[in-house]
Every structure is written in C-alpha cells, then in structure tokens.
Amino acid sequence: MIQVAIIGYGTVGSGVAEVIERNAEGIARKAGQPIAVKYICDIRDFPGDPNEGKLCKDFGVVLKDPEVSVVVESIGGLKPAYQFVKDSLLAGKSVVTSNKELVATHGWELLQIAKERGIQFLFEASVGGGTPIIRPIYQCMAANEFTEIAGILNGTTNFMLTKMKREDLSFDEALKLAQSLGYAETTDPSADVDGHDACRKICILGSLAFGRHIFPAQVPTEGIRAITTADMAAAGRLGYAIKLIGRAKRLEDGRVLAEVCPALLPGESQLASVSDVYNGILVRSDMLGDVLFYGRGAGKLPTASAVVSDIIDCVKSEDVHRTLFWVKSEEEFLADPAEDVLRRYLRLEGGSQEALSKAAAAAFGAPELVQPSGEGIVCILPAQSGKAFAAGIAALPDWAKVATALKVLPY
Numbered sequence: 535m536i537q538v539a540i541i542g543y544g545t546v547g548s549g550v551a552e553v554i555e556r557n558a559e560g561i562a563r564k565a566g567q568p569i570a571v572k573y574i575c576d577i578r579d580f581p582g583d584p585n586e587g588k589l590c591k592d593f594g595v596v597l598k599d600p601e602v603s604v605v606v607e608s609i610g611g612l613k614p615a616y617q618f619v620k621d622s623l624l625a626g627k628s629v630v631t632s633n634k635e636l637v638a639t640h641g642w643e644l645l646q647i648a649k650e651r652g653i654q655f656l657f658e659a660s661v662g663g664g665t666p667i668i669r670p671i672y673q674c675m676a677a678n679e680f681t682e683i684a685g686i687l688n689g690t691t692n693f694m695l696t697k698m699k700r701e702d703l704s705f706d707e708a709l710k711l712a713q714s715l716g717y718a719e720t721t722d723p724s725a726d727v728d729g730h731d732a733c734r735k736i737c738i739l740g741s742l743a744f745g746r747h748i749f750p751a752q753v754p755t756e757g758i759r760a761i762t763t764a765d766m767a768a769a770g771r772l773g774y775a776i777k778l779i780g781r782a783k784r785l786e787d788g789r790v791l792a793e794v795c796p797a798l799l800p801g802e803s804q805l806a807s808v809s810d811v812y813n814g815i816l817v818r819s820d821m822l823g824d825v826l827f828y829g830r831g832a833g834k835l836p837t838a839s840a841v842v843s844d845i846i847d848c849v850k851s852e853d854v855h856r857t858l859f860w861v862k863s864e865e866e867f868l869a870d871p872a873e874d875v876l877r878r879y880l881r882l883e884g885g886s887q888e889a890l891s892k893a894a895a896a897a898f899g900a901p902e903l904v905q906p907s908g909e910g911i912v913c914i915l916p917a918q919s920g921k922a923f924a925a926g927i928a929a930l931p932d933w934a935k936v937a938t939a940l941k942v943l944p945y
C-alpha cells in the first residue's frame with residue numbers, strides 16, 4: 535500500500551482525492567499495489583467533506599511520517615510550495631506537482647535533489663493540464679533532438695480570443711465571460727491575460743527539450759491586452775488567426791530563442807484551428823518531424839488524472855531522471871527574439887489609405903497584402919528582423935500611427 539499526502543485541497547487537490555477513490559481498482563492494478571490518501575493538508579476547514587478525517591493543518595506531520603512516500607503539491611505559487619516540496623524531497627519522499635510557477639522557477643534544483651536521492655519529482659499536469667506533453671517529450675520522443683516547441687498554452691486567453699473573433703466581444707467582455715465561467719482568475723487575471731502562465735509553461739517545455747533551465751524572467755512576454763476586435767476581424771480577412779503563442783526554438787549555433795506573444799498564424803494551420811479553452815502544442819524534432827498535442831489544458835478531473843498518473847509512475851520507481859532532467863546553465867544561451875526574421879502584421883491609422891500604404895512601403899518594403907481597415911489599413915510586411923522592423927517604425931512619418939504590430943509565425 536502506497537500512502538500519499540495531498541498538500542492544497544482546492545480544484546486540483548480535491549480532484550486528485552476523487553480520482554484516487556473513483557478509479558482505485560484500476561490504479562492499484564497499474565501501480566502494482568493500492569494507493570491511498572493518508573493526509574490532506576490545507577489552511578482551510580472543510581466541514582462535512584468526505585475526507586474531513588484526513589485533514590491536517592501542520593505540514594510537519596506529513597514530513598515526519600515515514601509511511602508517506604509520495605507528496606502531491608497542489609497549493610500553487612512559490613510560497614510555501616517551494617519549501618514544502620524541497621523538504622519533502624530532502625526527506626526522501628517523491629513529489630508530484632501541478633504547479634508550473636514552481637517548476638519554471640526551481641525545476642533544475644528540485645530535479646537535481648530527486649536524482650541524487652533516487653526518488654521522483656514529476657509534473658505532467660504543470661503544462662497542458664490533463665493533456666500528455668511532458669512524458670511524451672522525455673519518454674516517447676527520447677531518441678529525438680528537439681528543434682522547436684510552439685503552442686497555445688493558456689486556455690483562458692484562447693477562449694477569450696475565440697469569443698472576440700466569433701462573437702465580436704471586446705477584450706473586457708471576453709474577460710468577464712472567462713471569469714464568470716471560472717477559467718480566469720477573478721481577483722487577478724493577469725497571469726493569464728498578460729502571458730505569465732504561458733511563459734511558465736514554455737519555460738518548462740523549453741528547459742526539458744533543450745536541457746538547460748530557462749527562467750521566466752529571461753523570456754520576453756506579451757499578453758493579449760492590446761488585441762482588438764478590429765485586429766481579429768482584419769487577420770481573418772487576410773487569411774490568418776490571432777493566437778497567444780509560447781515558443782522556444784533552438785538556433786543553429788545552439789542558442790535558444792524563447793518568447794510569448796500574440797501572433798498571426800496561417801488560417802489553414804492546425805494550431806490556428808485550436809479554439810475555446812483548448813491547448814495545442816506543436817513539437818518539432820529531427821526524427822519524428824512535427825507532432826501536435828491537443829486537449830484540455832485545465833479543469834479539476836483532467837488535471838487530477840495527470841497528477842495521479844504521475845503518482846503511479848512514482849510507485850513504479852523507474853529511473854526517469856536520466857531523461858526527465860535539465861541543469862542550470864551559467865553561460866548565456868538565450869537569443870534575442872528580435873533576431874528572428876519574420877513577416878509582420880501592421881495596422882496603421884492617421885492618414886488616407888493611399889498615404890498609409892505608401893508610407894508602409896517606404897519604411898518596410900512593399901507589403902505582401904494591404905487591406906482597408908476602419909480608420910486606416912492593415913498589411914502583411916515582408917520577412918525582416920526585429921531590428922529592421924524597429925528601424926521601419928522609426929522611419930514612418932509622424933502622422934502614421936501604429937495601432938497594432940504583430941509577428942506572423944510559421945506554425
């Protein structure tokens with residue numbers, strides 16, 4: 535019998551308890567022995583909860599109990615989650631977490647401790663919720679060298695952009711709807727709409743694929759606040775979809791380019807058709823080529839199912855950290871995303887359509903596509919580096935106002 539402690543009994547933690555109970559028989563068969571929840575640690579009380587008898591407010595009790603061999607961390611954030619997880623690993627207990635902020639910030643250190651002690655630190659649910667993505671990368675695709683990972687990693691913003699496009703909702707209306715459905719945080723939606731959540735997820739995927747820790751603070755991150763319904767409609771008319779993309783790509787010199795930004799994707803691409811709260815993640819590697827992972831990126835039971843699969847893997851005690859591992863790198867290995875040579879979408883206002891088209895051509899080279907849009911024009915500019923694009927913006931006449939500028943990404 536494997537005894538588990540769940541730390542944080544909210545959406546994910548309560549889902550973990552439910553999955554363990556509902557699928558107990560199959561889980562025991564797959565793990566080779568039954569799995570039971572011994573403690574549930576939370577700062578709140580849960581009067582009348584079926585697991586009330588397992589509640590405990592003092593994490594020290596869990597830490598000292600030799601019967602607990604797996605700790606599930608589902609508190610979120612860094613404080614006190616980081617210390618609890620580190621102490622658990624140092625005490626010889628395997629840890630499973632859904633906490634992307636923790637893995638994106640301290641992953642290299644926690645993996646190192648787990649590897650040294652021959653225990654597990656697993657975090658499948660930290661990216662893609664219930665959709666498998668971490669294990670396929672380190673297990674099924676272990677024979678590949680990765681070249682690029684790009685995806686729609688945040689369900690809330692994808693839901694909002696879908697509503698803005700299909701129902702012409704404004705950013706504020708779409709955010710309110712996402713909050714009312716429980717997708718976005720009600721007190722502070724910025725983790726979702728400003729791209730921080732997607733940033734943490736691409737840090738985890740990039741660190742895993744390229745073997746060196748990518749910290750969130752190193753990744754230029756832009757959310758979707760500047761996107762308007764005019765942009766959504768114009769992109770559609772030009773044959774594109776606007777999505778919030780997190781991407782990490784290895785350059786020929788070995789450096790890694792990572793960023794999070796709203797971008798135009800060709801309308802016929804698979805990622806462009808990922809809608810609503812769904813996630814879609816494209817993984818490019820040398821032997822397999824392109825593979826796309828698609829599914830629910832959040833939710834109580836989908837996310838909990840990934841956590842419980844990790845618990846089963848802890849019980850099997852395989853030496854996963856030969857392939858599920860990355861190190862903290864002292865040397866600078868991240869490239870400036872401005873180095874990437876890309877086509878760009880521009881919405882210009884402030885003059886006649888003819889004058890704006892001429893100004894765009896003079897500053898950036900002849901646009902590939904130009905269309906009227908409201909008070910001005912939208913256009914797709916030829917491929918250029920971020921530096922060349924910035925020079926073009928500086929060269930525009932004063933009366934030409936840049937309403938929106940976005941990258942066009944080849945996914």
Ligand SMILES: NC(=O)C1=CN([C@@H]2O[C@H](COP(=O)(O)OP(=O)(O)OC[C@H]3O[C@@H](n4cnc5c(N)ncnc54)[C@H](OP(=O)(O)O)[C@@H]3O)[C@@H](O)[C@H]2O)C=CC1
Pocket residue numbers: 541542543544545546547575576577578608609610611614632633634635659660663831832833834837
């Ligand atoms: N919800 C989802 O669909 C997904 C969530 N995740 C990640 O999983 C993690 C958990 O998310 P979620 O379940 O939604 O969060 P919740 O806020 O629903 O649950 C967290 C729980 O932990 C409790 N808690 C806070 N501090 C402590 C503490 N010191 N000791 C014990 N318990 C504490 C909270 O209490 P209180 O409310 O009083 O603070 C709350 O009950 C986050 O990192 C999140 O990003 C990942 C994928 C999907």
Ligand SMILES: N[C@@H](CC=O)C(=O)O
Pocket residue numbers: 663687688689690691717718726731831832
């Ligand atoms: N807020 C996240 C859910 C958990 O990862 C999202 O909207 O994708």
